[in-house]
Amino acid sequence: MSDIIDPKTLRGFRDSLPQAEVGRLEVQEKLTRVFRRFGFVPIDTPALEYAEILLGKGGGETDKQVYRFRDHGQRDVALRFDLTVPFARFMAAHVHELYLPFKRYHMAKVWRGENTQRGRYREFIQIDFDLVGADSASADFEILMIMQESFRELGVPRFRIHLSHRELFNRFLAARGLSGSYLPVLRVVDKLRKIGPDEVRAQLVELAGETSAGQMLEFVSSLDSDRETLRRVGSLLPADCPPIQRLDALWRCIEDCGLGEFFHFNPAITRGLDYYTGVVFETFLGDLPDIGSVCSGGRYNDLASLYTREKLPGVGASIGLDRLMAALEELGLAAGAATAPDVLILLLDEALLPGYHRLASALRAAGLAVEVYPEARKLAVQLKYAEKRAIPLAVIFGPEEQARGLYTLKDLRDRRSHEGLNDEALAKTAARLLRS
Amino acid sequence: MSDIIDPKTLRGFRDSLPQAEVGRLEVQEKLTRVFRRFGFVPIDTPALEYAEILLGKGGGETDKQVYRFRDHGQRDVALRFDLTVPFARFMAAHVHELYLPFKRYHMAKVWRGENTQRGRYREFIQIDFDLVGADSASADFEILMIMQESFRELGVPRFRIHLSHRELFNRFLAARGLSGSYLPVLRVVDKLRKIGPDEVRAQLVELAGETSAGQMLEFVSSLDSDRETLRRVGSLLPADCPPIQRLDALWRCIEDCGLGEFFHFNPAITRGLDYYTGVVFETFLGDLPDIGSVCSGGRYNDLASLYTREKLPGVGASIGLDRLMAALEELGLAAGAATAPDVLILLLDEALLPGYHRLASALRAAGLAVEVYPEARKLAVQLKYAEKRAIPLAVIFGPEEQARGLYTLKDLRDRRSHEGLNDEALAKTAARLLRS
Numbered sequence: 031m032s033d034i035i036d037p038k039t040l041r042g043f044r045d046s047l048p049q050a051e052v053g054r055l056e057v058q059e060k061l062t063r064v065f066r067r068f069g070f071v072p073i074d075t076p077a078l079e080y081a082e083i084l085l086g087k088g089g090g091e092t093d094k095q096v097y098r099f100r101d102h103g104q105r106d107v108a109l110r111f112d113l114t115v116p117f118a119r120f121m122a123a124h125v126h127e128l129y130l131p132f133k134r135y136h137m138a139k140v141w142r143g144e145n146t147q148r149g150r151y152r153e154f155i156q157i158d159f160d161l162v163g164a165d166s167a168s169a170d171f172e173i174l175m176i177m178q179e180s181f182r183e184l185g186v187p188r189f190r191i192h193l194s195h196r197e198l199f200n201r202f203l204a205a206r207g208l209s210g211s212y213l214p215v216l217r218v219v220d221k222l223r224k225i226g227p228d229e230v231r232a233q234l235v236e237l238a239g240e241t242s243a244g245q246m247l248e249f250v251s252s253l254d255s256d257r258e259t260l261r262r263v264g265s266l267l268p269a270d271c272p273p274i275q276r277l278d279a280l281w282r283c284i285e286d287c288g289l290g291e292f293f294h295f296n297p298a299i300t301r302g303l304d305y306y307t308g309v310v311f312e313t314f315l316g317d318l319p320d321i322g323s324v325c326s327g328g329r330y331n332d333l334a335s336l337y338t339r340e341k342l343p344g345v346g347a348s349i350g351l352d353r354l355m356a357a358l359e360e361l362g363l364a365a366g367a368a369t370a371p372d373v374l375i376l377l378l379d380e381a382l383l384p385g386y387h388r389l390a391s392a393l394r395a396a397g398l399a400v401e402v403y404p405e406a407r408k409l410a411v412q413l414k415y416a417e418k419r420a421i422p423l424a425v426i427f428g429p430e431e432q433a434r435g436l437y438t439l440k441d442l443r444d445r446r447s448h449e450g451l452n453d454e455a456l457a458k459t460a461a462r463l464l465r466s
Numbered sequence: 467m468s469d470i471i472d473p474k475t476l477r478g479f480r481d482s483l484p485q486a487e488v489g490r491l492e493v494q495e496k497l498t499r500v501f502r503r504f505g506f507v508p509i510d511t512p513a514l515e516y517a518e519i520l521l522g523k524g525g526g527e528t529d530k531q532v533y534r535f536r537d538h539g540q541r542d543v544a545l546r547f548d549l550t551v552p553f554a555r556f557m558a559a560h561v562h563e564l565y566l567p568f569k570r571y572h573m574a575k576v577w578r579g580e581n582t583q584r585g586r587y588r589e590f591i592q593i594d595f596d597l598v599g600a601d602s603a604s605a606d607f608e609i610l611m612i613m614q615e616s617f618r619e620l621g622v623p624r625f626r627i628h629l630s631h632r633e634l635f636n637r638f639l640a641a642r643g644l645s646g647s648y649l650p651v652l653r654v655v656d657k658l659r660k661i662g663p664d665e666v667r668a669q670l671v672e673l674a675g676e677t678s679a680g681q682m683l684e685f686v687s688s689l690d691s692d693r694e695t696l697r698r699v700g701s702l703l704p705a706d707c708p709p710i711q712r713l714d715a716l717w718r719c720i721e722d723c724g725l726g727e728f729f730h731f732n733p734a735i736t737r738g739l740d741y742y743t744g745v746v747f748e749t750f751l752g753d754l755p756d757i758g759s760v761c762s763g764g765r766y767n768d769l770a771s772l773y774t775r776e777k778l779p780g781v782g783a784s785i786g787l788d789r790l791m792a793a794l795e796e797l798g799l800a801a802g803a804a805t806a807p808d809v810l811i812l813l814l815d816e817a818l819l820p821g822y823h824r825l826a827s828a829l830r831a832a833g834l835a836v837e838v839y840p841e842a843r844k845l846a847v848q849l850k851y852a853e854k855r856a857i858p859l860a861v862i863f864g865p866e867e868q869a870r871g872l873y874t875l876k877d878l879r880d881r882r883s884h885e886g887l888n889d890e891a892l893a894k895t896a897a898r899l900l901r902s
Contacts, residue, residue: 051507067807078479279819383604394503394504
């Protein structure tokens with residue numbers, strides 16, 4: 031029998047077992063409810079696209095992370111590695127049959143051939159939500175509210191959305207004649223959370239000298255209150271600075287809606303390597319500071335310039351579902367996912383099969399989740415199955431019960447039997463026991 | 467600007483726009499409710515697997531339909547082309563951490579490089595449900611009940627599940643010394659629905675001669691009632707034939723549960739080219755006879771023999787979601803999918819932004835789906851957006867309303883205004899108008 035194939039998955043790919051899958055689907059349902067409350071609509075795009083679409087015309091120097099190959103028709107194709115690029119292509123293709131502003135969410139798998147040494151997966155689920163077709167404080171705030179509502183709905187304690195504006199630091203450097211060092215400096219500042227202020231200072235000194243480094247570090251540091259930090263940053267920039275005006279407008283909304291505790295103005299958030307042009311944000315969990323941001327995003331000037339001349343400004347965020355699920359599990363918030371039905375009808379006599387299934391139908395119609403054990407195996411075997419699955423109730427209808435025409439309902443949690451029940455009493459007793 | 471990339475998808479691949487996506491998700495939610503009521507649990511598997519897993523060890527002669535390539539690590543990989551093979555690998559890998567009987571459903575994309583000329587897609591969603599670990603009438607009937615419940619839950623009128631047993635025809639031929647012609651004959655019979663009885667007869671005559679062809683056609687034809695057909699078929703087979711006993715047991719369940727109208731014993735159903743060994747079934751829509759089966763399946767002796775020595779008998783069925791959605795659309799049952807929120811709050815004055823969003827939050831907390839228009843554009847533009855999206859209600863809160871501290875709610879369907887509402891009255895009036 032050496033021709034058995036080892037049933038293994040590819041490295042970085044995983045099966046999702048029922049308990050995990052139910053938990054994941056519950057999270058997605060909760061997020062769906064939030065998105066729909068804000069008028070966001072779902073879309074989907076193909077997993078496989080032309081490589082040129084996903085990588086741009088210069089797709090020759092492919093990122094090694096992209097799964098790219100030739101299909102049967104020798105087309106150069108690739109699996110999507112995020113949901114932003116397909117969304118850009120989607121908007122360019124459909125903007126005229128849709129409407130603007132367009133607000134969509136998208137929950138789907140993406141694939142990246144990442145180094146799995148660091149616990150990364152090569153197949154994972156992203157959850158993106160974007161508002162396209164408006165450049166305004168209202169649009170920015172809507173995305174921030176959805177982020178806040180999402181974590182509230184999931185019951186995540188002590189989360190905080192760190193917020194800044196990509197232009198702030200840029201303008202600060204320009205006002206000091208330091209624009210040239212913009213990107214390298216941004217990259218260093220972006221590492222503040224990871225490598226700490228001392229190391230950042232050392233690297234900034236090397237890039238821009240002692241004095242400038244000190245000014246930069248002061249610029250990106252937070253004061254006691256967000257308002258104070260906003261004032262300090264504003265005072266270091268030219269008057270009537272639009273990024274400051276945008277942040278002021280956002281803070282008025284945040285305060286007026288009583289959401290101050292969930293937000294933090296943090297000028298060190300730059301998302302240095304991304305394509306953002308306005309507000310930028312990351313979300314940290316107070317109880318798990320080390321896992322990094324569980325929801326990040328920002329504003330971009332032009333989503334789809336690769337595929338259309340139509341200008342499509344937008345703002346959006348992305349949740350890495352796998353990181354979020356790991357966080358929920360670590361916080362003990364992922365445990366509740368129940369996979370068991372309410373009732374198991376024991377199969378004690380094959381001759382009664384139609385009756386078992388008729389009863390199952392009646393109980394399902396009464397709102398219960400019900401299984402019939404599929405074979406007339408020993409009672410111990412059937413009860414062991416119920417225990418393994420943590421099914422709370424079992425219906426016993428053997429020859430004795432059949433003689434009386436009445437069922438016995440057994441509560442497998444306290445092992446108590448409730449005897450002499452007709453159809454109606456059975457459904458009612460089951461519902462009552464499940465509520466208890 | 468010739469460097470714009472054409473935002474096209476690959477042939478056979480499609481974007482899913484909000485209306486279609488909402489409709490699809492609603493169908494999946496309804497089916498999920500059915501599956502969960504029967505104690506079935508969800509799983510997921512990777513989209514990408516070792517080609518050897520998906521195609522077996524002889525994977526050299528790859529089906530041209532499979533998307534197969536070398537990944538970065540030069541591994542021979544492929545995209546899954548169905549959900550059965552990954553499920554077999556899944557069971558072999560996890561049977562010892564799970565339990566038997568194991569009942570799972572799986573809704574996911576699969577990929578096949580099919581000829582798109584015939585309106586086929588290369589990326590589509592399958593919905594599979596299987597009960598593994600029992601070979602019994604009860605298990606068979608459970609799958610049949612789920613099929614029946616699924617179509618009932620979706621509101622599909624006049625569907626009928628055609629049911630037979632794969633062994634019947636086999637045993638019939640064996641009893642006549644015709645076993646040798648088994649597979650070719652099965653293939654011909656399987657085409658009965660497509661090519662009609664005359665053409666089937668002609669082909670059978672060629673294969674087995676006039677007399678045998680006549681007997682075969684008689685064997686697979688249906689009489690006035692399923693019970694009559696069962697008796698006729700039984701009379702042509704040796705006594706105590708297990709397939710007949712299984713079908714008898716199923717018909718007792720079908721009749722006892724009052725489901726006779728949804729089932730039809732059809733000995734012409736053979737699913738000739740599949741790996742089934744017991745009951746086999748297909749589902750036809752009375753109103754759309756030409757689209758073929760929308761849900762098919764059957765019993766197999768051994769799911770995972772490629773990957774494990776453990777015997778895993780099972781029974782299951784598969785819904786092709788795209789064909790089903792097309793059918794629902796043709797029957798006018800897919801129309802209801804609403805993508806619009808309940809209320810649009812018009813943005814009439816940027817200075818009032820925090821108030822608009824505070825109101826939106828209050829209305830959402832009252833259970834409404836609410837958007838704030840993201841920019842203070844002309845009223846006509848904002849109303850046109852509401853119309854395009856078919857949003858039923860709009861909140862007007864401009865300088866005039868602000869002076870009174872009260873809102874105006876406009877019903878965009880009958881253009882009536884409801885003025886002078888405070889927060890509470892606004893939520894109540896909106897809820898009342900939405901119910902009307």
